[in-house]
Amino acid sequence: MRQLIAGNWKMHMLRAPASELAREVRAGAQGLACDLLVCPPFTAIETAAAALAGSDVAVGGQDCHAKGQGAHTGDVSAAMLRDAGASWVILGHSERRQNHGETDELVREKVLAAVEAGLTPIVCVGETEDQRVGGQETEVVGWQIAGSLPKPFAGVVAYEPVWAIGTGRTATEQDVATMHAFIREELVRQFGEAGQGVRILYGGSMRPANAGALLAVPHVGGGLIGGASLNAEDFLAIARAASRG
Numbered sequence: 001m002r003q004l005i006a007g008n009w010k011m012h013m014l015r016a017p018a019s020e021l022a023r024e025v026r027a028g029a030q031g032l033a034c035d036l037l038v039c040p041p042f043t044a045i046e047t048a049a050a051a052l053a054g055s056d057v058a059v060g061g062q063d064c065h066a067k068g069q070g071a072h073t074g075d076v077s078a079a080m081l082r083d084a085g086a087s088w089v090i091l092g093h094s095e096r097r098q099n100h101g102e103t104d105e106l107v108r109e110k111v112l113a114a115v116e117a118g119l120t121p122i123v124c125v126g127e128t129e130d131q132r133v134g135g136q137e138t139e140v141v142g143w144q145i146a147g148s149l150p151k152p153f154a155g156v157v158a159y160e161p162v163w164a165i166g167t168g169r170t171a172t173e174q175d176v177a178t179m180h181a182f183i184r185e186e187l188v189r190q191f192g193e194a195g196q197g198v199r200i201l202y203g204g205s206m207r208p209a210n211a212g213a214l215l216a217v218p219h220v221g222g223g224l225i226g227g228a229s230l231n232a233e234d235f236l237a238i239a240r241a242a243s244r245g
C-alpha cells in the first residue's frame with residue numbers, strides 16, 4: 001500500500017503563507033509514489049484547497065464537532081470542513097485530548113460524524129511519558145483503539161507517543177516496531193481481516209533525517225508530521241523518503 005504523508009499545520013499559517021506553502025507542496029509532489037495530505041487550520045482550509053485544486057495533494061481539517069449542526073458556539077462540523085474543501089480530518093490528536101478533555105468516546109462520535117459527512121478520519125493514539133515510564137504504553141493504546149474507533153472503521157490510525165510530539169525526541173525504531181505490530185494485532189483482533197488494511201501512521205518529531213528509517217519499519221504506513229510540515233522542503237523530503245519504500 002502507498003504510504004500517506006500528512007502535514008498537521010496546527011495553529012500556524014495565515015491565508016497568504018498557507019497558499020504559498022500549498023503551492024510549493026503541489027509543485028514538489030509531482031511524480032511522488034506516496035499519498036500527500038495537508039491539514040491547515042480551519043481558516044486556511046479553503047485557501048489551501050484552492051491552491052491544490054486538481055492536484056493529487058488532499059486537504060484535511062484538524063478536528064470537527066461530533067454533531068452535524070446546532071448551538072455549538074465556536075465549533076465546526078464535518079460537513080463544514082467538507083464544504084471548505086477538506087476530504088480528511090485528524091481526530092483525537094493528543095493536543096485535543098489534553099487541552100480540550102477529549103475522551104475516547106467523544107473521539108468515536110467525531111469519527112462517525114466525519115465518515116457520515118464523507119471525510120476520511122485519521123485517529124490519533126499514543127501514550128504519555130509517565131505511561132511509558134510506567135510500562136503501560138500498550139495497555140493505554142489498546143484502550144484508545146477500542147474506545148475511539150467505531151465498528152466498522154474506515155480510516156487511518158496515527159500512533160503518536162505524546163512525549164515525542166514537538167519535542168525533537170523520536171521513538172526509536174524498536175519502539176515504533178513494537179507499537180505498530182501491537183496496533184496491527186489489536187486492529188485485527190477488533191476488526192478481523194479489515195484490520196489488516198488499516199494504515200498506521202507514525203507521528204512525533206519525524207524529520208527528513210529520520211523519516212527513511214521510521215517509514216521502513218514494518219506496519220508503518222506513513223507519517224503525521226507537525227513541525228517539519230510547515231516547510232515545503234522538509235515535508236517533501238519526507239514524502240520522497242516515503243516514495244522510496
Ligand code: PGA
Binds near residue numbers: 168226
Ligand atoms: P511534530 O508533531 O512532528 O511537530 O512532533 C506531530 C503531530 O503532533 O502530529
